[in-house]
Amino acid sequence: VGTDAGSATSLFLNQLNYDLEVLKNARIGIPLGKTTLGTPVPANVEVRYGGYSAALAKVQLRALQDLYLGKSAAGFDGYGLFEALDAVEAKYDGQPLSTAISTQFTAAIAALDAVPDPLDQTVVNAPASANTAYTELQRLIVLTKTDMASNLGILITYNDNDGD
Amino acid sequence: MLARTRTYLEAPVSIAPLATFRAVFGAVMFVSVLRFVLKGWVNDLYVKPAFFFGYWGFEWLKPLGETGMYLVFGIMALAALGIGLGAFYRISAVLFFLAFTYVELLDKSNYLNHYYFVSVVAFLLVWVPANGRFSVDVLRNPALRRTEVPRWCVGAFRLQLGMVYWFAGFAKLNPDWLFEAQPLRMWLPAKSHLPVIGPFLGMKWVAFAFAWFGAIYDLFVPFFLSIRKTRPFAYAAVIGFHLMTWWLFQIGMFPFIMIMATLVFFPGEWHERMWLSFTKMLKAKENKETAHGKPHRLHPWLMGGMALFFTFQLLFPFRYLLYPGHLFWTEQGYRFSWRVMLMEKAGHASFRVRDPRSGGESEIDNQAYLTPNQERMMASQPDMILQFAHFLAEEYKQKGIPDPEVYADVHVALNGRGSRRYIDPTRDLSKETESFAHKDWILPFESTKLAAK
Numbered sequence: 001v002g003t004d005a006g007s008a009t010s011l012f013l014n015q016l017n018y019d020l021e022v023l024k025n026a027r028i029g030i031p032l033g034k035t036t037l038g039t040p041v042p043a044n045v046e047v048r049y050g051g052y053s054a055a056l057a058k059v060q061l062r063a064l065q066d067l068y069l070g071k072s073a074a075g076f077d078g079y080g081l082f083e084a085l086d087a088v089e090a091k092y093d094g095q096p097l098s099t100a101i102s103t104q105f106t107a108a109i110a111a112l113d114a115v116p117d118p119l120d121q122t123v124v125n126a127p128a129s130a131n132t133a134y135t136e137l138q139r140l141i142v143l144t145k146t147d148m149a150s151n152l153g154i155l156i157t158y159n160d161n162d163g164d
Numbered sequence: 165m166l167a168r169t170r171t172y173l174e175a176p177v178s179i180a181p182l183a184t185f186r187a188v189f190g191a192v193m194f195v196s197v198l199r200f201v202l203k204g205w206v207n208d209l210y211v212k213p214a215f216f217f218g219y220w221g222f223e224w225l226k227p228l229g230e231t232g233m234y235l236v237f238g239i240m241a242l243a244a245l246g247i248g249l250g251a252f253y254r255i256s257a258v259l260f261f262l263a264f265t266y267v268e269l270l271d272k273s274n275y276l277n278h279y280y281f282v283s284v285v286a287f288l289l290v291w292v293p294a295n296g297r298f299s300v301d302v303l304r305n306p307a308l309r310r311t312e313v314p315r316w317c318v319g320a321f322r323l324q325l326g327m328v329y330w331f332a333g334f335a336k337l338n339p340d341w342l343f344e345a346q347p348l349r350m351w352l353p354a355k356s357h358l359p360v361i362g363p364f365l366g367m368k369w370v371a372f373a374f375a376w377f378g379a380i381y382d383l384f385v386p387f388f389l390s391i392r393k394t395r396p397f398a399y400a401a402v403i404g405f406h407l408m409t410w411w412l413f414q415i416g417m418f419p420f421i422m423i424m425a426t427l428v429f430f431p432g433e434w435h436e437r438m439w440l441s442f443t444k445m446l447k448a449k450e451n452k453e454t455a456h457g458k459p460h461r462l463h464p465w466l467m468g469g470m471a472l473f474f475t476f477q478l479l480f481p482f483r484y485l486l487y488p489g490h491l492f493w494t495e496q497g498y499r500f501s502w503r504v505m506l507m508e509k510a511g512h513a514s515f516r517v518r519d520p521r522s523g524g525e526s527e528i529d530n531q532a533y534l535t536p537n538q539e540r541m542m543a544s545q546p547d548m549i550l551q552f553a554h555f556l557a558e559e560y561k562q563k564g565i566p567d568p569e570v571y572a573d574v575h576v577a578l579n580g581r582g583s584r585r586y587i588d589p590t591r592d593l594s595k596e597t598e599s600f601a602h603k604d605w606i607l608p609f610e611s612t613k614l615a616a617k
Contacts, residue, residue: 029527037517037524088353088366092582100582138514138573146510146577153354153508 010154013081017145019064024137027057028115031123032130040127042120053119058112061137065105068144081148090151097147104140111136170467173319174460176312178432179296180439183250185321186294188424189285190248193260196417197241206233209274213535215555216271217548220598225269239263247289250299254290261286272548273541277504278418281328284477285425288324291466292317298439298450306451314460316470321428323474326386331481331502333382338506340492341379345371346579347508355412365412381405389429402426413505487602492578493609495545496602511543511576511586515553517560518569518592528556544576546587546606553593570594584610 025034026046031053033040045053066073070080082098090097111133116122123130200206210233218225227233240263246256265283268274294317295301296310340346345368352365352374364370381401388398406419427435443450484497491498492507515528530539533555542548553570560568569592577583584607587593591605 025527025529033524034527035529037519037522037526039524088350091580097582142512142575142583145512146575146583150508150510150577151350151580153351 009152013149013152013154016064016067017141020137020141020144023057023060024134024141028130028134028137031119032127032134034134040123042124045119048120051118054115054117061109061112065109068101068105085148085151088151092147097151101143101148104143108133108136108140170462173316174314174462176460177315177318178436179311179313180432180435181318181428181430182292182294182313183298184435184438185425185428186250186289187248188427190244192417192421192424193244193282194241194248197237197244199417201237206237210267210270213538215533217273217538217542217551219269219272220547222269225266227270236263236267250295250301253295253299253301257286257289261290273538275499277502278421280500284324288320309451314462316462318428320470324477325425325428327477328502329382329386332504333379335501335503335506336379336382340579341375341506345375348374350508350580351413389426395429399426489606490609494603494606507579509544509576509578511574513543513549513572513574515556516571516573517556518571519565520567520569543574546603547598549574549587550593550596550598557594568594
């Protein structure tokens with residue numbers, strides 16, 4: 001219950017962070033060469049022969065944003081993490097943390113939108129846009145993993161502990 | 165002066181509080197060890213991980229593999245039972261202390277003040293004849309029976325417990341705790357689903373009330389427990405306080421350890437009465453014929469050792485004063501100081517390994533090497549960040565990069581302030597070494613006042 005390890009809120013938040021990391025690392029980072037000393041690995045883009053790898057990443061990030069905002073597929077904006085952060089009056093450098101994260105979501109989406117398909121060619125020939133998107137996603141993850149988790153009193157962990 | 169201190173410390177007092185302390189400590193430890201094993205934590209924390217964050221100077225201590233670790237925990241459980249029952253007491257106490265401390269030294273991601281407390285108490289138990297009465301050892305060998313022990317044997321535990329509380333209270337006297345009610349203001353609303361008190365936990369004044377009451381409680385409870393008139397109220401507060409923390413936070417066995425341990429503040433007669441009704445219940449007869457008549461001499465070596473031990477206990481928590489910067493931020497001198505539940509600190513650490521020959525960089529997936537708990541603890545503690553950086557340098561050497569450089573992009577959020585950069589991203593951590601010296605690659609804490617709510 002509540003925010004203990006294994007509670008719905010903590011599972012939800014941990015999964016959101018996990019998905020953001022996979023998006024950043026597997027969809028963008030690995031093709032860009034982030035794990036191979038800077039040498040791009042175009043063969044490792046998602047749906048290489050479909051040619052819409054970046055498009056998939058954009059859809060996923062928008063879906064994660066909707067989860068954060070509590071928006072349904074039909075566009076109904078309900079209670080999400082955004083509202084939960086406002087309920088505990090979480091702040092980030094004086095402004096509401098909820099807005100700080102929304103703004104970063106928007107920035108990451110804009111950066112990702114600037115990455116053209118086919119991604120396997122982008123990462124080799126014009127990686128700058130993908131690099132920017134990678135950095136913006138990194139910034140977003142910092143906010144969700146540290147500030148959001150702290151303010152909601154959630155342990156970013158996967159097992160119970162014997163704390164003190 | 166020394167002679168008078170010695171006379172005071174050697175004065176005979178009832179052994180009963182010590183016997184109770186031994187019995188409840190052994191019992192609670194036995195349950196704790198079983199619980200730890202049954203929850204699968206031996207496997208999760210000491211078998212599965214590929215890398216362990218050893219303590220500086222103790223990195224040579226390594227886990228013993230699955231069979232070995234379960235064996236250690238088996239010994240620990242039996243030894244706890246031995247302490248509790250007063251059976252093969254001395255050897256049990258030594259074994260328990262060694263087994264428990266060994267396990268704690270394996271990985272600092274698992275550091276808890278209450279584990280440190282257990283090690284300290286187990287160490288003290290080694291030196292006192294807590295099996296002198298109401299014990300299996302006395303049943304086996306009546307000549308061991310004694311009704312009195314020198315005062316220091318009971319006093320040492322009262323002093324140690326008192327110091328734990330007092331230091332915990334003293335550490336609460338910081339601006340975040342007193343004037344912002346942080347981190348309670350973030351932790352309590354997270355529990356607002358609880359019945360009855362839930363709705364109150366979201367209120368600001370409640371967080372402040374908890375913070376101030378907690379600080380006052382910790383600072384003064386050892387004294388109120390020591391005074392006869394206030395003792396019953398103080399003990400009621402002990403029970404209330406620890407049950408509350410047990411209810412609100414994930415803190416496992418700690419509340420029960422403290423509730424049981426503080427019984428040692430009650431006087432000899434009270435404990436004698438408890439034991440009397442207990443033995444009556446068991447229909448056990450105490451053999452009253454033998455009473456140990458050995459003079460209660462405090463050996464000069466033991467006296468010196470205890471003086472040294474308590475001087476260390478008194479000074480070590482203050483070592484943070486020797487470091488520049490904000491203690492909560494740098495955590496230099498933070499552990500082993502009874503700083504309990506003072507910080508909500510979350511970090512995100514991402515490491516880059518650079519091949520100096522080509523200039524190429526690889527980002528590290530921490531989870532390939534660390535468990536989620538290890539990663540979480542590492543991401544906000546500089547000494548662990550450094551350890552992991554060294555590990556990565558070694559790993560990439562194996563992969564064929566002769567002199568890999570390791571850089572860290574770390575962001576940390578502390579007590580509700582916005583996250584900010586934690587480690588100098590331009591410093592090659594593979595070239596930095598661990599020591600007691602100040603780590604100048606930790607970026608300074610920008611003290612932004614917490615936003616008013």
